[in-house]
Amino acid sequence: xxxxLFTILFMIIITVVFVSALAVVNEFSLDRIQKNxxxxxxxxxxxxxxxxxxxxxxxRLPSTCTTSDIxxxxxxxxxxxxxxxxxxxxxxxxxxxxxxxxxxLAIGDxxxxxxxxxxxxxxxxxxxxxxxxxxxxxxxxxGAVSSDLTRMIGIxxxxxxxxxxxxxxxxxxxxxxxxxxxxxxxxxRQSKLAPIVMVAQKDxxxxxxxxxxxxxxxxxxxxxxxxxxxxxxxxRFYLTLLKKNSS
Amino acid sequence: MKMIDVIKxxxxxxxxxxxxxxxxxxxxxxxxxxxxTLIMGLGLTFVTAFSALTISLIRNIIPARxxxxxxxxxxxxxxxxxxxxxKAYVPDISKALGPYVGLIITNCIIMGRMEAFASSxxxxxxxxDGMMSGLGYSWVxxxxxxxxxxxxxxxxxxxxxxxxxxxxxxxxxxxxxxxxMIMAPGGFFMLALFIWVSNTIIVNKVK
Numbered sequence: 001x002x003x004x005l006f007t008i009l010f011m012i013i014i015t016v017v018f019v020s021a022l023a024v025v026n027e028f029s030l031d032r033i034q035k036n037x038x039x040x041x042x043x044x045x046x047x048x049x050x051x052x053x054x055x056x057x058x059x060r061l062p063s064t065c066t067t068s069d070i071x072x073x074x075x076x077x078x079x080x081x082x083x084x085x086x087x088x089x090x091x092x093x094x095x096x097x098x099x100x101x102x103x104x105l106a107i108g109d110x111x112x113x114x115x116x117x118x119x120x121x122x123x124x125x126x127x128x129x130x131x132x133x134x135x136x137x138x139x140x141x142x143g144a145v146s147s148d149l150t151r152m153i154g155i156x157x158x159x160x161x162x163x164x165x166x167x168x169x170x171x172x173x174x175x176x177x178x179x180x181x182x183x184x185x186x187x188x189r190q191s192k193l194a195p196i197v198m199v200a201q202k203d204x205x206x207x208x209x210x211x212x213x214x215x216x217x218x219x220x221x222x223x224x225x226x227x228x229x230x231x232x233x234x235x236r237f238y239l240t241l242l243k244k245n246s247s
Numbered sequence: 248m249k250m251i252d253v254i255k256x257x258x259x260x261x262x263x264x265x266x267x268x269x270x271x272x273x274x275x276x277x278x279x280x281x282x283x284t285l286i287m288g289l290g291l292t293f294v295t296a297f298s299a300l301t302i303s304l305i306r307n308i309i310p311a312r313x314x315x316x317x318x319x320x321x322x323x324x325x326x327x328x329x330x331x332x333x334k335a336y337v338p339d340i341s342k343a344l345g346p347y348v349g350l351i352i353t354n355c356i357i358m359g360r361m362e363a364f365a366s367s368x369x370x371x372x373x374x375x376d377g378m379m380s381g382l383g384y385s386w387v388x389x390x391x392x393x394x395x396x397x398x399x400x401x402x403x404x405x406x407x408x409x410x411x412x413x414x415x416x417x418x419x420x421x422x423x424x425x426x427x428m429i430m431a432p433g434g435f436f437m438l439a440l441f442i443w444v445s446n447t448i449i450v451n452k453v454k
Contacts, residue, residue, distance in 0.1 A: 007310040014305075014317060018324045025328055029335040036338040064405055068339040161345050165279040165399065165429040168343075219426045 042077050043067050044156040048144040049116045049125055050180065051080055063174035067156050085127075086115045090245050099237040103230065104131035104138055111241065116144070123147045128238050130155070132230020135222040137161040139170070139230065145184060149239050149246070151210065152182035155231070167223030178214035181206040187239045195236070198228045250375055257379035263356040264387040264438075265445040270356040274388055275434035277347050281404050284392035285385075286340055287347060290333075292381025294325040295357050299365035299377030301325075306366045318361045319352075326352045356384055391437045399428035 047067045052058060056070055089110045097107060114127035127144040139160045144153040155176055162168045169175055183206070186195030195212060202215040216224040263269045270291075277287045301321050302309075309317050330348045333341035341348070351357070360380050365373040396402055401409035401422035409422035427433050 003310070007313055010308070010310055011313055011316065015320060018320055022324055022327055025331055029331050032335045033331070033338075036334065040338060040342070064402075066339075068342065163430075164277070164283060164343070164345075219429065 039074065039077060040068065041158065042081050043070070043072060044142050044158045045085060045114060045127060046072075046077065046080060047156045047176075048127055048142045048154040049085070049114075050144070050154050051084065051116075058173075058177075061173045063172065064169075065173040066171045084116055084118075086117060088113050088115055090241055092241065096237065096241055096244075099240060100233065103233045103237070104133060105129070105234055105237075111238075113238075113242070114144075125153050126238070126242055127153075128234075130230055130234040132226050132233070134160055134162050134226040135167050135220075136163070139223075139226055141227075141230070143179075143231070143235065143238075145235070145239065145242075149242055150184055152179050152184055152235075155179040162220070162223045166217065167220040169217045169220065170223060170227055175215070175217055177205050177207070178202065179206075181210045182214065183210045183212040184235070184239065186212050187236055188243075194228070194232050196228065196232055198224050250372070253372065253376050253379050257376065257383040258386065259383075259445075260449065262383045262387060262445065263359070263380055264384055265442045266449075267356075267359065268442070269359055270354045270384055271438070273347065273350060273354055274391065274438055275431055276350075277344075278388050278392040278434055278437070279395050279399060279429045281389065281392045281396045282340070283344055283347070284388045286333075286344060287351075288381070288385025288388055290326075290329045290348060291351050291354060291357070292378055292385060293329060294322060294351055295360055295381040296374050296377035297325050298322045298357060299360055300370050300374040302361050302365040303368060303370040303373035309366070314366065315358075315362075318358060318366075322357050322361070323352045356380060387441060391434070391441060395428045395433055395437055398425045399433065400424060 044067055046052070047070070050058075052070065053072050053076065061070070090113055091110050092107055100107060111128070115123055116125040116127065118124055125144050125146055126149075127142060130141040130143050132139050137160070139157060139162070141155055141157045143155045145151065146153055157171045157176075160168060160170065162170065182196065184195065186193065189195075197213045198216045199213045200216060200218070202211075202213065206214075214228075257263070261267065264271070264274055273287060273291075277283045298318070298321050302318060305317075326349065329351070330341070333344070333348060360377055364376045368376070393403065396404075397409065401407060401424060413420070413422045425433070428437075
C-alpha cells in the first residue's frame, strides 16, 4: 500500500517542480517574446507595404533573403508604424462573408484593415491578413494593395510550416518579388479564369512589366497551389469590401 | 566507464545515428539546410546532456514503474526551455526551425541514453555521455546537411558556392540544383551512404 502512495506522491511532486520551473522561465521571457513577435509582425507589415529601410535597395537583396534578414533600426520600425500605418474596421455583411467560402480567415461582423497614409493623410495603400491551407498546415500572410485597388503592393508570409528548402521558400525574396505591382484587374472582370495565376517561370518581374501571374517555387506545387488559392479567395473578399467602402 | 571510452563510443563506435540507427526522423527532416541542422544539433545536445544529468541525480528515488514517465517529463521540460530560449533570443532561427524544435522530444536518442546510461551512472559521467551522444548525432547530421545543401542549393550556410564556381569554369548555365537532394529521398540516400561508409570502416578495423 505504501509503494503505490509513494509513486503517486513522487509523480505529483516532480510534475509540480518541473511545471513551476517552466512557468518561471516562461514568465521571465514572456515580455521579450511578445516584443519579438510584435517586431516581426511590424516588419512584415512594412515589407508588404513596400516600406524598407533607407539603406536597403530591394533589387540588390539576395534571392534567398527573408523579411527577418532585412536590417532595420528598431526605433525606425516603431516610428514608421506609428506615423504611416493606421488600423480601421470595416463592417462585413453576410453576402460579403460568402466570398470567403473555402478561406481560412475567421471574420466576424467587421474586419481590420491597415491603411498606409502619407504626410498629408492621403491614403496610399491598404493592407490585410490572408490565410490559407499549405501542404503541412496553415499559411498566414499579410498583403497590401494600392489605394485604387488595381495593383498589389506586396505580400509577406508571417507563419508557415512548409518543407524547409521547398515550400518554405515562399518566404524568400525570389518568390515574394513577383507580388509587387501584380495586376489585380482580373478581380473586377466577369471571367471564369482565376484572377491571379502561377507559372513555372517568368522572364520578368511584375515591377518590370505588370501581369497577373507570379512565379512558382520549383518542387513545391502543393504549397504554391495553397498560396494561389488563398490569395485569390481572400483578395476577392477584401477588394470587394474596399471598393464598396472606398467612397 | 572512462570519459575517453564515452567519447569514442558516442562519436564513432556506437554512434546513435549510424550504428544504433536512432533519431532518423529528424536526420531526414532537417538536414537539407546546414544552419537548421546546426541549431537542431545544439538544441538536442543541450537537452540530452541536462536530461541525463537530472535523471542521474534522481535515479535512486525514481519508482521503477514510472521511470519512463519521469524521463519524458524531464526531457520535454528541457525541450520547452530550448524553445522558449530560441523564441526570446534568436526569433528568426526559431521561426525557421518551426515545429522541429518541439519534435526533439520525440527523438529516441534522448530516451535511449536515459534508459541505457543516465539511470545507472553517476551525474558527472551521465552529463558527459549525454553531451557526447548529442555531438555524435550532430556531427553526422552536419556532414549530411553539408552535402545536401551544397548539391541541392549550391550553397553553404546560404552563401552561393557552386554557381560562381560553375561560372568561373565557363559553364554558362551555372549550377543546376539537384532538387532530389532537398527532398526526403535525398536524405535517405545520404544517410544510407554514410551508414555504409562508417560501418565498412568499423568492420575493417575489427578485422
